Amino acid sequence: MTAGTGTLQRKVAIVGAAETDALGKLPHMSRLALNAQAARKALEDAGLSFRDVDGIFSSVADPNELSEYFGIVPRYVDGTSVGGCSYIIHVRHAVAAIAAGYCSVALIVHGESGRSWIDMDRPGNPASPTGQFEAPFGASGAPTLFSIPVLRHFHQYGTTKQQMSHVPAATREWALLNPKAIMHKAGPITPEDVMASRMVCYPFNLLDCCLVADGGGALVLVGADRARDCRRKPVYVLGTGEAAAHRQVGMMRDFTMSDSSTLSGRLAFAEAGLGPADIRHLMFYDAFSFTPMMFLEDLGYCGRGESGPFVAETRKDATGRTIYKTGPGGALPMNTNGGGLSYCHTGRYGMFALLEAVYQLRGEAGARQIPGLDVSLVHGPGRHFAAAGTLILANR
Amino acid sequence: MTGNPAPAAAYKGPLPRATPETQPFWDGAKAHKLMLPWCEDCGQAHFYPRALCPHCHSVRLAWRQASGRGKVHTFVINHKAARGFEDKVPYVIAVIELEEGPRMMSNLVMDETPTPENVHVEMPVAVVFDDVTPEVTLPKFRPVR
Numbered sequence: 245m246t247a248g249t250g251t252l253q254r255k256v257a258i259v260g261a262a263e264t265d266a267l268g269k270l271p272h273m274s275r276l277a278l279n280a281q282a283a284r285k286a287l288e289d290a291g292l293s294f295r296d297v298d299g300i301f302s303s304v305a306d307p308n309e310l311s312e313y314f315g316i317v318p319r320y321v322d323g324t325s326v327g328g329c330s331y332i333i334h335v336r337h338a339v340a341a342i343a344a345g346y347c348s349v350a351l352i353v354h355g356e357s358g359r360s361w362i363d364m365d366r367p368g369n370p371a372s373p374t375g376q377f378e379a380p381f382g383a384s385g386a387p388t389l390f391s392i393p394v395l396r397h398f399h400q401y402g403t404t405k406q407q408m409s410h411v412p413a414a415t416r417e418w419a420l421l422n423p424k425a426i427m428h429k430a431g432p433i434t435p436e437d438v439m440a441s442r443m444v445c446y447p448f449n450l451l452d453c454c455l456v457a458d459g460g461g462a463l464v465l466v467g468a469d470r471a472r473d474c475r476r477k478p479v480y481v482l483g484t485g486e487a488a489a490h491r492q493v494g495m496m497r498d499f500t501m502s503d504s505s506t507l508s509g510r511l512a513f514a515e516a517g518l519g520p521a522d523i524r525h526l527m528f529y530d531a532f533s534f535t536p537m538m539f540l541e542d543l544g545y546c547g548r549g550e551s552g553p554f555v556a557e558t559r560k561d562a563t564g565r566t567i568y569k570t571g572p573g574g575a576l577p578m579n580t581n582g583g584g585l586s587y588c589h590t591g592r593y594g595m596f597a598l599l600e601a602v603y604q605l606r607g608e609a610g611a612r613q614i615p616g617l618d619v620s621l622v623h624g625p626g627r628h629f630a631a632a633g634t635l636i637l638a639n640r
Numbered sequence: 641m642t643g644n645p646a647p648a649a650a651y652k653g654p655l656p657r658a659t660p661e662t663q664p665f666w667d668g669a670k671a672h673k674l675m676l677p678w679c680e681d682c683g684q685a686h687f688y689p690r691a692l693c694p695h696c697h698s699v700r701l702a703w704r705q706a707s708g709r710g711k712v713h714t715f716v717i718n719h720k721a722a723r724g725f726e727d728k729v730p731y732v733i734a735v736i737e738l739e740e741g742p743r744m745m746s747n748l749v750m751d752e753t754p755t756p757e758n759v760h761v762e763m764p765v766a767v768v769f770d771d772v773t774p775e776v777t778l779p780k781f782r783p784v785r
Contacts, residue, residue, distance in 0.1 A: 368654065370654060370655060370657040371656075371658070371659050373688055375657065376657070376658070376659075376662060376666075376688070377656070377688045377744065379722070380654055380655060380656050380776075381746055381747050381778070381780075382653065382718060382722040382725040382733060382747065383722065383733045384654070384722045384723070385720065385722060388716060388718050388720065388722065388733065391716045392714060392715075392716055392735065394716075395715060395716070396713065399714075399761035399762070443719045443730075445718045445719060445720055446716060446717035446719070447716070447756075448716075492688075494735050494743065494744065494745035495688075499713070499714050499735070
């Protein structure tokens with residue numbers, strides 16, 4: 245592959261990856277228990293133990309909560325907490341920390357009791373900018389806040405609900421191929437089903453919205469030299485990006501694009517020495533149907549304002565089945581685990597997008613495996629298009 | 641809000657708590673004035689109120705009353721009530737672009753039930769003041785015909 249600008253290219257690899265045993269409604273597990281199970285499974289996957297971990301990266305749980313829970317004293321901690329992309333950013337930070345020698349075994353761990361809400365904080369400081377300038381107007385909760393930019397995009401570019409409804413339909417097709425997906429057995433949906441589902445917050449109907457679940461996941465990263473001796477096929481970090489812009493969605497500079505995603509994506513492509521045309525497997529965090537559409541534009545997979553017609557492109561296969569552009573058999577496989585829309589969404593989904601890229605690059609994705617895949621792009625927003633993280637991963 | 645003020649004890653929505661740099665905005669709202677901080681160096685208004693100008697980072701700021709006129713920049717029609725908004729669904733949350741430039745989030749006050757047909761991006765609006773409790777007034781916006 246081409247050389248990029250990054251001196252840290254392929255210096256660090258992901259050698260352990262796992263989800264919790266179950267995803268969904270888990271009222272018997274607390275937030276910290278979910279973190280612990282995910283961490284233990286990822287370390288087992290890597291052939292390492294908690295005693296080997298000397299760097300902890302976490303977001304829903306504080307690194308010091310976890311060092312206490314695990315009974316270890318890591319020499320590097322990172323609690324970057326900027327919403328759902330935090331774990332994507334943690335990978336970037338872990339690459340830098342391992343390259344600098346500040347830690348050698350980085351554990352990035354997510355666990356969230358997003359549905360059962362066991363040991364979770366309620367937001368709501370009334371003196372914060374959000375508490376003063378959003379909450380008093382009945383603007384709280386992801387469906388209400390993530391929907392704010394959408395109608396501006398519709399107005400400016402003529403994007404339609406019918407086009408947007410193709411995203412949940414395409415993503416469901418992937419979930420039908422993933423036994424771990426919460427909607428694995430729920431059957432296919434059409435764009436018309438999406439538009440006919442219950443109205444939540446116009447322009448979002450219920451099927452435009454991600455699932456709400458309990459669960460967790462974790463990754464283990466080591467230096468490339470050490471990775472060659474691990475039991476799993478290493479997944480190398482080729483390029484990374486991150487950025488942060490506003491905090492309140494109402495403060496977006498331009499509601500039709502994310503400044504942080506645009507910058508983060510550009511950094512990752514430059515570091516990897518690759519462009520959009522070189523990467524044909526996308527894990528674009530889908531909190532809502534519209535969310536990945538924004539990233540298709542921000543990261544250059546289509547032009548500004550063109551994501552509506554882009555995602556709505558379909559064809560029929562020989563049996564008459566609809567093939568979506570981003571679904572199985574489509575030209576641009578996206579969110580191949582079934583996404584936040586049909587696989588699992590705990591609140592800070594970024595970890596799950598990462599895990600799917602790792603499974604795909606290891607060739608472990610079963611019925612949904614993309615044949616011959618060698619490079620994957622993971623991108624996610626923090627909060628509501630506020631922060632962003634990007635990773636380009638490769639299996640050689 | 642004119643016309644149908646709710647009894648103070650009945651209001652269940654989240655209330656803002658002012659900080660020193662936002663106090664004049666909330667005091668202004670209580671007096672039914674939409675106040676904005678203006679930068680005395682670059683001449684631009686900003687929102688939300690900060691202790692420095694986000695455009696040029698000057699700390700020479702002064703409060704002035706805004707016209708109260710603006711346009712709907714983007715909006716949603718929320719059917720899933722936030723806590724305290726159970727009796728208000730469906731309600732419009734809109735980002736209003738004020739005539740002076742800054743944008744702020746607020747609600748649209750409408751006589752009819754909001755629908756995708758009667759609310760539009762770029763719709764002209766004007767401020768109204770909703771005295772939700774004896775202490776707190778929320779600036780909201782009404783479509784201008």
